[in-house]
Amino acid sequence: MIKKITPRSIHFHYKDSYPKYWFDNDIVKTYHANVLAAYIPYTEKFIINCVKAYRTKIKDPQLQSDVKAFIQQESYHTREHFKFLNKIVLPHYPKLKVTRYKFFILLILTIVSGKKVRLAMTAAGEHFTSVISDLFLSSPELFEGIDPTLAEFWRWHFIEEIEHKAVTFDLLKEAKCGYFVRAYGFVLATLFYISGMLRPYLQMAYKDKLLLSPSFYFKSINYFWGNPGIMRKCFIPYIRFLKPNFHPWQVHNDHLIDKWLKASEIINKSPTAKS
Template sequence: MDFDFDLQALPKYWYAGDAFKSTYMGALSCQFPEGERMFMDSVRDHQDKISDPRLLEQIRGFIKQEAMHGHEHSQFNKFLDTLGYPASKYEALQKKERIWMRKYIPAKHMLAVTCALEHFTAIMAHQVLSNPEATEGMDEQFKELWKWHAMEETEHKAVAFDVYQQAVGSYWIRIFAMINITIMFTARTSLLQMIFLWKDGYFLFP
């Protein structure tokens, strides 16, 4: 799917006219392009350990979908750039981080990180699809983007976990990753949102 955003027609606070909601979703989007590429790398790095034909087919679908998600959120992040937010700068910084992590962190740990983050995205996807209030007031263009992303996340939510179970299997590595990611993902999202709000002249709350 290719979303062609009419940037001139979009309001700055596209989520119900609410600065807090709009900047929160923007902070999430900043992390998606390189995050999706990390997911693809970590699953692909363990593909040779998988013999189940069905799971191999799911891996191919997973990689294709995540590549599309990264592309579309990069387009969304360009819109954030026009608002004066450092979205592309953060994306470039995260790319360097991804390359560094792939070089120095063991592949099994990176796959565990992917499992943890995919768990978060599955929770968010369920909320977007099952709770009408989650998208109420969103600009229609962006509502379609988030609902499309949520549907595909739901489709492949178990792929990274299934690969991990077959290729690695360690409970403790996975739990350690989940604890760390819970802290880091929350902290990064909050920090990015605070930067966006600060750019708009707010301190903590709009």
């Protein structure tokens, strides 16, 4: 288990321009990463606000320290994801939108359900990001065909997502949120994720005139559910969140942090990289 969460304020520097399909010259891989880049910074703002609502009520000193470091990490992620979005994605898809939310029923449910449910949503969201982070860091081949700086950007994010994966869950327990609240938050977070990710994915397909292309849908289904099957491989680990006795550190994957910290030139140059 991680003993210390280390915020690493790394400023990534990019080339003047990148190709539209910057991820292995592959449409589906690029769309997936672009959607994450567009969705993550807004989600992290939501997460930070949900966590801050409970920050003054934490009694455990270790959890107080972890929450402080967690907020710093997520703030750095937000900053760098907006930079990535503006530099890599929006030059090719300037009208890409994730903030105009059409599924008002989910938005209303999130507001009226209260801050405990919103905290449960953050715990579920952090669990999902740790699951997908584990997948990518465990499978270096998934980074093939990507510019080294862009690969380092994503590895940095994935490392820290694993590092702080239990913070919001522990805060959920500190706030005395029961199993029903946790499960309800999980369902809401999942629906938000699906609806929020699908819209920009299809927006890019529309711009590239692929909405009527059977091969595009075949490639998409294959990437997410076939081979390599990103979502297929994440599904079982993701729904483990619903086990009554679940805790994020039941999966001991902190070795991935050590492995990639040692291998990363960009992260190791940062004065805050030492953990």
